[in-house]
Amino acid sequence: MFDSNRLRLDQFARDDRAIEGLPVRLVIAFVVGVAVLSVMLSMVSGVDTLSVSELDAIPDSDAVTPGDQAIDVTAVDADGNPVAGATVVVKAGTADLDGVATATTGDDGTATLDVDPQLGPNQADGTLELSVKPPSGLDYADRRENTEILVVRE
Known part of the structure; x- marks a missing residue:
């Protein structure tokens, strides 16, 4: 009998392509997050009604x-x-x-x-x-x- 689950696990274990794109995606997410945070902080610091x-x-x-x-x-x-x-x-x-x-x-x-x-x-x-x-x-x-x-x- 053919065990399809075993075959998938073996293929997954030998496949090293999935790790290649992960660092690039993390860097992109980090850069976009920093950009959005800086825009939000500049908007908040420009509001004059918060100061007394x-x-x-x-x-x-x-x-x-x-x-x-x-x-x-x-x-x-x-x-x-x-x-x-x-x-x-x-x-x-x-x-x-x-x-x-x-x-x-x-x-x-x-x-x-x-x-x-x-x-x-x-x-x-x-x-x-x-x-x-x-x-x-x-x-x-x-x-x-x-x-x-x-x-x-x-």
Whole structure:
């Protein structure tokens, strides 16, 4: 009786042609894969909506004295450009402040806040904390700590 399975196995074992095309096909698949990956990465890096610019609050004066006064604070982006429509918030740090002062920046990126910082009886200095709330609909964030305003007794 003729065993066809045995004949096929013998022919397959002696056949060395199948291995010739395998390395070439792997190289082609690798080159095409790298090309497709580079195109996809260039498309993703070109999308501007994935980046968020950090906002910073810069006071016109880093030090003030206790008492009623107006403080100008400028909201700027990571490149130092003024940002209009941002909300600047001043709250008590180690100096006392009656409530929280807020103001919205104008076209020049500057907001004027009326504050009345006070120091304790034996306190020589204190701080006021600044934060910036970005304008809605824009890709800004305020994640890092902003400059504090130093309140110093005269």
